[in-house]
Amino acid sequence: MIRDRMIKDMMTEVTTMPSWLRRPIGKASEISTVERIIKQRKIHTICEEGRCPNRAECYSQKTATFLLMGPTCTRSCGFCQVDKGHAPMPIDADEPRKVAESVQLLGLKYVVLTSVARDDLTDGGAGHFVQTMEYIRKFNPATEIEVLTPDFWGSGGDISQRKSITMMVEAKPACFNHNIETVRRLTGPVRRGAKYDRSLNVLAMVKELNPSIPTKSGLMVGHGETREELIEAMTDLRSINCDRLTIGQYMRPSLDHLPVRKYWTPEEFVELGQIAESMGFSHVRSGPLVRSSYHAGED
DSSP states (O other), X not given: OHHHHHHHHHHOOOOOOOGGGOOOXXXXXHHHHHHXXXXXXXXXXXXXXXXXXXXXXXXXXXXXXXXXXXXEESSOOTTOOSEEOSSOOOOOXXXXXXXXHHHHHHTOSEEEEEEOOOTTSTTTTHHHHHHHHHHHHXXXXXXXXXXXXXXXXXXXHHHHHHXXXXXXXXXXXXXXXXXXXXXXXXXXXXXTTOOHHHHHHHHHHHHHHOTTSOEEEEEEEOSSOOHHHHHHHHHHHHHTTOOEEEEEEOOOXXXXXXXXXXXXXXXXXXXXXXXXXXXXXXXXEESTTOOTTTTGGGO
């Protein structure tokens, strides 16, 4: 009965997008600079693959979040625009160099690396993350690197996951970000293939291995979660010493994705941000258009 009610609730859709979610297009000349560098090297950004609403702003500032290991994800989350498939592209062994070269050409002082889920790989792709970090540091010694990772469950299970996270921690990113995305009750339909406690364990493991590395997570509202459930999720994150939090509005990419249940108002985002700060998060970004890597370097 509970499951049936949850499915029925998730089918209820709010179709009118409020004015506060509309963004300016941005200058075409500034946007094309980033697009040209990315496309010439046949690499990917989550800005494009995920249809991020902030990509025009970020591109005009010559910033981007690089999407490693191809544009095809082995999972099929109900909110995500990234292509899905059980046969993702082979890993491009030259991608770390291409990304590092792009970072250099764009003059980035802070870069975010993310990836699709690669459950077909034993290490979930951790080794490729580390190689890319090494190349960036070789080409750009002063550039700081934040990682926004999947849970590295991969084909090797929990033992492989721990090895992968250990490998990532030893590479010493400036920040280790892994999103729980939604509240416990909605994790199944929203994050297909993921588990709420498994994600919490990723962040807990980072702190266990190296408490000095800042950890970060993100919540995406609009799937039918309640204020109380969001507070519970924040409490769960603070219980494992998660340092930073982003909260943003879910925007439906297409009719094939989950419907929007609610558009939270700017005032509600301010309140959520204040609650998070009162819990002890060191950095909080809460707003309708906030995304995981939005203005990440300013933190």
